[in-house]
Amino acid sequence: MAWPVFKTATGTPLAAPVGSIPTRSRHRPLRGVLIALALGCAGTGRLVGQEPEAPVVTPGADTTLMATPVKPLKAFFMSLAIPGWAQARHDRKLTAGLFVAWEGVTVGMTMKTIRELGYLTRIEADSARLVDKRQQRQDWLFLLGFNHLFSGLEAFVSSQLHDFPADVRFRAYPGVLATEIRVPFQIR
16 A cells, blocks of 8 residues: 555644644653753752852872762762763763763654654554664664763763873974873872
């Protein structure tokens, strides 16, 4: 059986006519929860206008190394559960924002693909379209899981390397094909 080219010929309209009174909400309750979760994860725990706490410095202490806000294994599980959480705690806002943004993309695309798969099942679409849509759903679910795992691993490594010296310098010599790289290190 061939499907018509235009859906308006045989399908029901997706929206009500202008001026009609809606009988149910078109918004999904899960969408609001996901938006609230993403906004909650993006925060770093301090509001604008609040004074940051002054660091406690003991006399004779080495102030070049900052204390780790989160232990490595705890950071791994925090970001495994909610991507970007441990990165935000380490004050790495860009990295946390990228993980949260990618989480939103993958969750949104997974939900969209699931809705489209349900629609194709309801209209009894041909099996090739159903197989393609199931594969697409699997791909987005894999990317969602990968984002969680990669965020956890990145949080673990960044927590391990929190005291890596920040004064790595690159220097190029003009007119010469040479580069100098200085990486200071300390043996304890």
